[in-house]
Amino acid sequence: MQRYEVHPAHSTSPLQLTRFDPAPLGDNQVAVAIKAVSLNYRDILVSQNTYFSPIPDGLVPCSDGAGEVVAVGKEVRGLSIGDRVATLFFPRWQSGPPEAASISGALGAEMDGALTEHFVSEESGLIKIPDAISFSEAATLPCAALTAWNALFEAGNLKPGQTVLLLGTGGVSIFALQFAKAAGARVIITSSDDSKLEHAQRLGADHGINYKTFPDWAQEVLRLTAGQGVDVVVEVGGPGTLERSLMSLRTGGRIAYIGVLTGLAAQANPVMLIPKVASIHGIFVGNRAMFSAMLDAIARHGIQPVIDREFPFAEAPAALTRLRSGGHFGKIVIQVGN
Ligand SMILES: NC(=O)c1ccc[n+]([C@@H]2O[C@H](COP(=O)([O-])OP(=O)(O)OC[C@H]3O[C@@H](n4cnc5c(N)ncnc54)[C@H](OP(=O)(O)O)[C@@H]3O)[C@@H](O)[C@H]2O)c1
Known part of the structure; x- marks a missing residue:
């Protein structure tokens, strides 16, 4: 069997392909032949050991995989050989609010992840996927899609007719675009690239703002909302965009605080939270119950994940380079196995 490992302390190459022999399966464990993996911005941070938590040497990266069950331990009750499954980012967070214990053991950072031909998990760390979704599509869901879902409908409490602001056209933002439009919301999206804005508008975005052409994009957001601002911001930029996101918000609006695309170090002044009577809510992906609700909505609305490009397993480093670019x-997907 083959898998990728990261050795940030010992190698300049972000991903190393290695051979391994699978360990015997535990009674509560399930073995999955992974068919597809998707990349997240987090995988860049993991590969260079700049993620929130220190990366164990030899970690198998990536939280997002989908595949077919090929073996089950004798205590496993809910999954059988042949079932089609996706991984859970937080295998221990099944439902309810997050606890320190439930969000420990994140896949592809604290525990070995999905960039492997043979993935082993407790039964609770996997979720069945509908037949209508391909493995490549399912592999895009565990992190980016679930984060967008949580941001909009749990923390963001987005309602039909409300307006949401999305930053950039990466994995989280494009899922947020698709979910928000399916929910009857109005979407304003930013990008550094006019052709990406056109693509987003073809997917239903109501307005696009080029944040390079309009560095003061909050003023554009206010103009587009008749000075009122938006109800929800899906904040993937971090310290470098937070102040403008706050400026873009309507009175009583909500910021779902998700990302670090502008880095971790910059300072942001949150003072506008006060006159906006706004709230800011940290988001960390989501739980199994949210994943289930999201799968229902994807089926109900016929939402198809937007895949930028698929790479063969042997070209996983090139896939990471594309993400970094x-x-x-x-989403960027890596096909695994045959
Ligand atoms: N908290 C969580 O649970 C959670 C979960 C998932 C992701 N995240 C974080 O959310 C962020 C996005 O993740 P992702 O996987 O969606 O990333 P991604 O797919 O790599 O998206 C990158 C895109 O973001 C846009 N971008 C970059 N800098 C920007 C800026 N200053 N302002 C606006 N847009 C900018 C660019 O879009 P254009 O090319 O259109 O300009 C870029 O292509 C990352 O920081 C990631 O770590 C957090």
Whole structure:
């Protein structure tokens, strides 16, 4: 069997392909032949050991995989050989509010992840996927899609007719675009690239703002909302965009605080939270119950994940390079196995 490992302390190459022999399966464990993996911005941080938590040497990266069950331990009750499944980002967070214990053991950072031909998990760390979704599509869901879902409908409490602001056209933002439009919301999206804005508008975005052409994009957002501002911001930029996101918000609006695309170090002044009577809510992906609700909505609305490009397993490093380039729109997928 083959898998990728990261050795940030010992190698300049971000991903190393290695051979391994699978360990015997535990009684509560499930073995999955992974068919597809999707990349997230987090995988760049993991590969260079700049993620929130220190990366164990030899970690198998990536939280997002989908595949077919090929073996089950004798205590496993809910999954059988042949079932089609996706991984859970937080295998221990099944439902309810997050606890320190439930969000420990994140896949592809604290525990070995999905960039492997043979993935082993507790039964609770996997979720069945509908037949209508391909493995490549399912592999895009565990992190980016679930984060967008949580941001809009749990923390953001987005309602039909409300307006949401999305930053950039990466994985989280494009899922947020698709979910928000399916929910009857109005979408304003930013990008550094006019052709990506056109693509977003073809997917239903109501307005696009080029944040390079309009560095003061909050003023554009206010103009587009008759000075009122938006109800929800899906904040993937971090410290470098937070102040403008706050300026873009209507009175009583909500910021779902998600990302670090502008880095971790910059300072942001949150003072506008006061006159906006706004709230800011940290988001960390989501739980199994949210994943289930999201799968129902995807089926109900016929939402198809937007895949920028698929790479063969042998070209996983090139897939990571594409992600790092920022040239993508939506999700990048790596095909695994046959
Ligand atoms: N908290 C969580 O649970 C959670 C979950 C998922 C992701 N995240 C974080 O959310 C962020 C996005 O993740 P992702 O996987 O969606 O990333 P991604 O797919 O790599 O998206 C990157 C895109 O973001 C846009 N971007 C970059 N800098 C920007 C800026 N200053 N302002 C506006 N847009 C900018 C660019 O879009 P254009 O090319 O259109 O300009 C770029 O292509 C990352 O920081 C990631 O770590 C957090």
